[in-house]
Structure formats: structure tokens, C-alpha cells
Amino acid sequence: MKTREVQIYTGEQFTVPQGVQRIDSRSTHGWQLRYGGTKFYSDSKFPGGAGGALAAATKELLKRVAKLPAPTRLKPEPNANKTSELPVGISGPIVRQRRGKLRDCSFTVLLPRYGEAARRRSVYIASESTYTVERYMQALEKAVVLRQEAEELYRQEATKAKRREARAFKASLAA
Incomplete structure (x- = not known):
């Protein structure tokens, strides 16, 4: 699984898996899971702050990957510029x-x-x-x-x- 290094506003550094994004704004700080829908994990709701929230988001990500089909980039519909009525591909x-x-x-x-x-x-x-x-x-x-x-x-x-x-x-x- 692809990961990346993320440094948050406190200066802490985390290794974050693909499918989890960091949200830092004036009113909220946390991790958003984006796989099979979205779910927000606020730093304030988990022991350990940002690390605990990331661990919970990662655990849920792994559960979702285990039971949901992987997203693909296959086009569901023909391009708007396609001049025929034929299906995609x-x-x-x-x-x-x-x-x-x-x-x-x-x-x-x-x-x-x-x-x-x-x-x-x-x-x-x-x-x-x-x-x-x-x-x-x-x-x-x-x-x-x-x-x-x-x-x-x-x-x-x-x-x-x-x-x-x-x-x-x-x-x-x-x-």
C-alpha cells in the first residue's frame, strides 16, 4: 500500500497510507478516511491525539479494503465527445x-x-x-x-x- 510522510501543524511526522487525508482547519484537526465513503477521525476524540486518530483511520481503512472492491479508473460512461452511441471501449x-x-x-x-x-x-x-x-x-x-x-x-x-x-x-x- 502506498504511503507518504505527513507533517502536521504541531510538527509531528506520520506515515500515512493512501486513502487517508489530513484535515487541519481553524475549527477541526483530524484524519479523513476516503475509501468506500468518507469518515472523519478527530484528533480530540482519540487517546494519543493525531496518532490515535490515524491508527483508528488506518484500522478502518484496512477493514474496508478487505471487504470492498478496489476503486478503478475505468470509465462508466462514454466521453461526451464520442459521436457514436456505442458503449465505452x-x-x-x-x-x-x-x-x-x-x-x-x-x-x-x-x-x-x-x-x-x-x-x-x-x-x-x-x-x-x-x-x-x-x-x-x-x-x-x-x-x-x-x-x-x-x-x-x-x-x-x-x-x-x-x-x-x-x-x-x-x-x-x-x-
């Missing part, structure tokens, strides 16, 4: 003509992979002479399924990685 139809052959068309599907570069897949629709709306819809369904499966696998891998990091972080705290 699917573009086309792309029409190609190879030397001496009929034109054919296909969809391009972007398949996200956690920790690796995304992969592109082509889903064939039809050639110029065999194109129908039915074949278009079948190819689109196949492209959507490919994308959904890739997104689900991405989320699973992201969650596994986040939980591995959290276990390692917890072990480092115990040591």
Missing part, C-alpha cells in the same frame, strides 16, 4: 478493403488489463455482400460481452492487488 464499425477483396467491417474493442497495457480486439461484423442489421447487432453483442468480461477481470485483479498491498502494510505495522 467499443468503436466502429471500421470498414477495410484489402487488396483484391471485398470490403469488410468490424468493431474494435479495447480490453483493459490490470497492471498491463490494454489489448485491442477486432470483432468481425460482415463483408460488403453479407452485411445485415442482424449481423451488426450480433457482433455488437459479442463486443459488449468481451468488454464486460475484461472489465470484470480488471476489477477482480485490482481488488486482489489492493488486498495484497493492505496485508503487506498491516504486516509492516505489526513489525
